[in-house]
Amino acid sequence: MNYRSAFDIIGPVMIGPSSSHTAGAARIGRVARTLFEKQPKKVIISLYGSFAKTYKGHGTDRALVAGLLDFDTFDERIRNSLDIAEKLGMNVIFRPEHAVPEHPNTVKLTLMDDNNEMEIIGVSIGGGLIEITEINSFKLKLSGDPAILVMHHDRFGIISAVTSLLATYKLNIGHMEVARKEKGEMAIMVIEVDQKIEEKVITELKKITHVTRVIQIVE
Incomplete structure (x- = not known):
């Protein structure tokens, strides 16, 4: 893996126990929100690999939802993101999947509102770094950088x-x-x-x- 700076090795400033399971998850959620261009009314979160096994214990569920709410990795509100999403009317459904992904920290987000739907697949590759690998079935590579x-x-x-x-x-x-x-x-x-x-x-x-x-x- 190529690191761009010492901060990629140390890891990001974040809330949560794991740069892969919390900081990376929050970044995936936030990029997904940006791609959808608004806060979704409903999101189905399908978790694969280690995400599916440990998403509650490592706070991956809260981190993903925090990103969808446009919270940064160090935002204190991450801890309460599920409650905040509910109060804001965002319906969140978690689906742990049994399929074996190419990368163990993989999530598929299906974002919806009254008129639009978008499906995004992202992976957390370590140290808070992410890749978006698919948007509406288009295969690509988006790192989350500008x-x-x-x-x-x-x-x-x-x-x-x-x-x-x-x-x-x-x-x-x-x-x-x-x-x-x-x-x-x-x-x-x-x-x-x-x-x-x-x-x-x-x-x-x-x-x-x-x-x-x-x-x-x-x-």
């Missing part, structure tokens, strides 16, 4: 238009990948950049033909 998620129709020139716009604003791409289910259908770009992304860049990205949605992930 990034842009661009949803678009799979058409000629879209990738070039997006990267050219970023180049215009002198934004250096550190990592990029494109996922699609079928040729010519919907696709997703995951782009991690080295600099802060201004809101005007997001606004211009949304104006590109065939781009349907742009989401910025910011820690």
Whole structure:
């Protein structure tokens, strides 16, 4: 594993006994909320591997819900997140699963409101680090670091238009990948950049033909 700083080795500032089971879980929940772009009314949390076995004892349940409530890893409210979610009207259902995942700390979040539904699979890889590996059946890799998620129709020139716009604003791409289910259908770009992304860049990205949605992930 490649660590970006000493803090990745020491672990994050957090509430809870485990960087993988609590801090990582909170980050997965928070990224899921960002991708959904609102607090869901209902969420089904399917837990796999060690998450399924120890989620209550290690506070993974509280951490995931805290992230969905937009609490950071060090927020004292994590301890009471289940009660807070209930008071706010968010219906949370936990489902420990028996299937064997590729990574032991795996969770699938199905977020819903009256009009939308989104399915997100995330893994906690240690030290509070996470990866989002699937969004609505699109296979990808999203680390939770500052990034842009661009949803678009799979058409000629879209990738070039997006990267050219970023180049215009002198934004250096550190990592990029494109996922699609079928040729010519919907696709997703995951782009991690080295600099802060201004809101005007997001606004211009949304104006590109065939781009349907742009989401910025910011820690």
